[in-house]
Amino acid sequence: MGVFTESVVPCFGNILATAMLLSPFPAVLRMRQTGELGDVNPLPYPMTCINGAGWVAYGYAIANPYIFPANIIGYLAGLFFSMTAFLCATRKLQNMIATLLIAGSGYFIMLGLISCFGLSRESSQRMWGTSAVVILMCYYVVPLSTMVTIVRTRNAASIYPPLAATAIANGSMWTVYGFAVKDINLWLPNLFGAILGILQLALRLLYGAGSHNNDPVVAARGDEEAAAAFTVVHKASEAPQVEERLDSSSNLLIPGLEYSSGQGGGGGDRGGGGGEPGQRVDGGSTSTTTTTAITATTTTSSGTKSVATVSVCGGATS
Numbered sequence: 001m002g003v004f005t006e007s008v009v010p011c012f013g014n015i016l017a018t019a020m021l022l023s024p025f026p027a028v029l030r031m032r033q034t035g036e037l038g039d040v041n042p043l044p045y046p047m048t049c050i051n052g053a054g055w056v057a058y059g060y061a062i063a064n065p066y067i068f069p070a071n072i073i074g075y076l077a078g079l080f081f082s083m084t085a086f087l088c089a090t091r092k093l094q095n096m097i098a099t100l101l102i103a104g105s106g107y108f109i110m111l112g113l114i115s116c117f118g119l120s121r122e123s124s125q126r127m128w129g130t131s132a133v134v135i136l137m138c139y140y141v142v143p144l145s146t147m148v149t150i151v152r153t154r155n156a157a158s159i160y161p162p163l164a165a166t167a168i169a170n171g172s173m174w175t176v177y178g179f180a181v182k183d184i185n186l187w188l189p190n191l192f193g194a195i196l197g198i199l200q201l202a203l204r205l206l207y208g209a210g211s212h213n214n215d216p217v218v219a220a221r222g223d224e225e226a227a228a229a230f231t232v233v234h235k236a237s238e239a240p241q242v243e244e245r246l247d248s249s250s251n252l253l254i255p256g257l258e259y260s261s262g263q264g265g266g267g268g269d270r271g272g273g274g275g276e277p278g279q280r281v282d283g284g285s286t287s288t289t290t291t292t293a294i295t296a297t298t299t300t301s302s303g304t305k306s307v308a309t310v311s312v313c314g315g316a317t318s
Contacts, residue, residue, distance in 0.1 A: 005180035010066035013173035017070035020166035021048060021077050027160065028084050035088055039157040039209070042085035044139065046097050048078030050104035051139040054132040057108065058185070061115075061128040066177075129185035136189040140167070140196045150203055157209035159200050167197035 027040050052075030059067030086097050111131060115124040150156045171194030178187025 002180070005176055009173055009180070010177045013170060013177055014066065014070040016166055016170040016173055018073050020163060020170045021052075021070065021074040023162045023166055024081055024160065025077075028081050031088050032084055037085065037088050037093075039155075040085070040160075041158045042082075042089055042093055042097060043100070045078055045081035045085050046100035046104070047135075047139040048074055049082055049101065050078070050107075051132075051135050052076075052078055053104065053108055054128075054135040057111070058125075058128040058132040061125045129183075133185050133189045137192055140189070140193040147203070150207060154207045155209065156204045156207040159204045161201065161204055164197045164200035164204065168194050168201070171195075171197060 024040075024045070031037060031040065052071040052073075055067055055071040056075065059065075059071065082097055082101060086094055089097065111127065115127060119127060150158065171190040171192075174190035175187045175194065178184070178190060
């Protein structure tokens with residue numbers, strides 16, 4: 001049993017840890033092709049780099065060969081992911097990624113100086129172990145940094161299911177190994193990581209990769225736009241009725257008169273400016289008509305304007 005838990009289990013743990021650390025590769029490659037982050041949360045990437053460096057340092061301190069393989073791969077993969085995400089991110093996210101990487105580098109330089117010149121070997125091991133635990137727990141928490149947004153929008157697209165699933169399996173393996181070698185620095189953070197992985201999958205199953213239309217703000221805006229569109233269409237549908245009423249009103253007002261087709265016809269012996277002279281000769285008297293143009297303009301939902309003009313004529317006999 002000791003050989004299994006102290007040799008076989010950490011080997012499987014390295015395989016699972018490597019799978020977990022490399023699981024974002026499809027999303028990162030897609031990001032490189034499109035040049036956009038999409039729903040991906042890039043903050044775990046610099047934390048992957050920092051986490052790998054922390055565990056490599058702890059492996060050096062306690063001379064444990066099982067700690068190196070997955071964490072060296074994780075450091076290099078995290079650096080690649082961070083550089084890719086940096087190119088696709090907004091300025092705010094770029095600043096956050098750069099801050100994490102620079103702060104992490106300065107942190108390890110400081111601990112290295114303290115370990116070399118200020119601590120004994122045992123104290124140095126405890127320092128690097130505590131440091132690795134804190135970093136790993138922060139690394140596990142980062143994917144849930146958008147939990148409030150996930151609950152508000154009911155959209156868990158930022159949670160990557162393969163990463164969460166491998167985190168559960170990986171955390172379980174390293175928890176078993178940590179108990180076997182009686183190293184709290186190994187079993188405590190990995191047990192925490194397995195629990196967080198379960199919570200991530202639960203959120204993903206509950207909300208799924210929903211549409212952003214579930215956002216109440218976006219939904220309200222959509223309702224307003226739909227109402228506005230309905231109003232425009234409704235008004236456009238009333239336009240023929242308006243035209244019919246105007247046309248029938250002009251016939252009822254002055255029956256028997258000839259109507260000019262000119263716009264804004266002036267009246268008098270020579271008619272208006274826009275149309276034919278509005279005159280009618282009866283016997284020897286002159287009938288002078290005054291033309292009034294009534295224009296109704298409607299706008300359809302597609303933005304096309306429809307203009308209906310009705311001319312109403314009134315006359316005075318001299």
